[in-house]
Amino acid sequence: MIEEQELLTLLADMESFRVERTISTTDTTKFCEAICAFSNDMPGARLPGFLFIGADDKTGAPSGLTVSDKLLQTLAGLGTDGNILPAPALSAYKLTLSSGTGDIAVVEVQPSDIPPVRYKGQVRIRRGPRKGIANESEERILAERRTAGHVTFDAQACAGSTLADLVLDLFTTGYRPLAVDAEVISENARAVEIQLATLRFFDLAKNCPTHAGVLLFGKNPLYHEPNAYLTYVRYDGADQGADVLADRQFSGDLLTMLRDLDGFTKSLPVARPVEESALREKLVCDYPPVALRELLMNAVMHRAYDQPSFIRILHFHDRIEILSPGPLYGLANASNFPRQTSYRNPVIAEAMKVLGFVNRFGRGVERAQAALKDNGSPPAEFEFGDTFFGVTVRACR
Numbered sequence: 001m002i003e004e005q006e007l008l009t010l011l012a013d014m015e016s017f018r019v020e021r022t023i024s025t026t027d028t029t030k031f032c033e034a035i036c037a038f039s040n041d042m043p044g045a046r047l048p049g050f051l052f053i054g055a056d057d058k059t060g061a062p063s064g065l066t067v068s069d070k071l072l073q074t075l076a077g078l079g080t081d082g083n084i085l086p087a088p089a090l091s092a093y094k095l096t097l098s099s100g101t102g103d104i105a106v107v108e109v110q111p112s113d114i115p116p117v118r119y120k121g122q123v124r125i126r127r128g129p130r131k132g133i134a135n136e137s138e139e140r141i142l143a144e145r146r147t148a149g150h151v152t153f154d155a156q157a158c159a160g161s162t163l164a165d166l167v168l169d170l171f172t173t174g175y176r177p178l179a180v181d182a183e184v185i186s187e188n189a190r191a192v193e194i195q196l197a198t199l200r201f202f203d204l205a206k207n208c209p210t211h212a213g214v215l216l217f218g219k220n221p222l223y224h225e226p227n228a229y230l231t232y233v234r235y236d237g238a239d240q241g242a243d244v245l246a247d248r249q250f251s252g253d254l255l256t257m258l259r260d261l262d263g264f265t266k267s268l269p270v271a272r273p274v275e276e277s278a279l280r281e282k283l284v285c286d287y288p289p290v291a292l293r294e295l296l297m298n299a300v301m302h303r304a305y306d307q308p309s310f311i312r313i314l315h316f317h318d319r320i321e322i323l324s325p326g327p328l329y330g331l332a333n334a335s336n337f338p339r340q341t342s343y344r345n346p347v348i349a350e351a352m353k354v355l356g357f358v359n360r361f362g363r364g365v366e367r368a369q370a371a372l373k374d375n376g377s378p379p380a381e382f383e384f385g386d387t388f389f390g391v392t393v394r395a396c397r
């Protein structure tokens with residue numbers, strides 16, 4: 001957050017590539033377009049942009065707004081609802097004017113390290129004080145602006161891979177229509193490499209797919225990403241010394257693997273009726289499918305793909321353990337988990353939202369715990385290792 005005096009200076013100045021003002025408190029489309037444009041930082045200034053809510057768009061004069069906690073929560077939620085992808089880095093806070101003429105709600109947006117950023121499939125940018133949709137040249141500039149020193153592993157070039165390693169139909173018919181606005185697609189005459197690059201699946205400078213591109217659309221992802229799979233083992237006992245009853249591996253392109261996992265979580269639990277009253281029964285699962293699904297999707301989204309390990313699902317007679325490579329990432333730690341979420345793999349997280357495997361960002365653990373509680377199960381238990389992240393779900397007895 002910047003100093004208050006600088007905020008006041010920006011508020012009083014003309015609208016620019018860093019400043020937008022509005023008196024509306026309900027126009028979420030306008031807000032999201034502004035956030036998307038600030039994230040893309042078309043001038044390349046590497047400076048935050050500011051949306052001032054409660055100020056006249058021409059003069060900056062306050063409208064007399066009283067900023068509520070509900071408004072700030074709504075504004076902060078615009079970064080996690082999945083309409084702006086990849087998820088923007090923003091904060092929402094109140095600026096109280098000493099003149100007593102009202103409050104200003106401020107949304108501060110940081111430039112993205114992995115542009116282009118899209119709002120509902122469109123790349124929004126600012127050209128001076130005006131917003132617009134990026135043209136082909138502007139999208140390419142944004143795509144080429146990414147550098148390996150500033151981006152996450154999934155957005156980096158996958159050395160040794162080529163365009164021929166991808167199943168392009170998976171991208172053009174399976175993913176692109178969900179990620180890019182239909183009007184943009186209908187006008188699209190650019191090479192497939194550029195189309196992939198604007199969604200962070202291809203590195204134009206290195207002329208090869210990114211790790212996310214190989215994971216999502218690779219003909220054989222394990223050739224380049226040898227640990228990008230999951231194993232499931234069911235034991236006839238309480239530890240790994242017991243006999244193995246069943247085992248399975250989940251691998252392949254990420255879309256196939258996620259679909260298989262989705263079906264697996266629905267088929268695994270055993271349900272039974274439990275009497276709630278003399279006239280009513282409740283169906284209870286040993287492991288509620290929603291909880292298992294959310295925790296497994298979280299594991300796929302947040303795991304460290306550059307570590308020499310894979311996701312393990314260990315099913316014992318009284319519990320299921322999910323062990324994922326990589327500790328908590330970024331700002332997240334044991335004391336603020338799960339309230340704080342940092343994305344080790346923002347491109348993969350975006351893809352999972354686009355494909356419908358994630359509803360909102362940062363809500364998976366919350367949804368899992370709610371499903372466990374509703375089922376009558378104990379809450380999930382988390383282990384924060386130095387090289388791994390673990391979660392245990394105990395059977396409902």
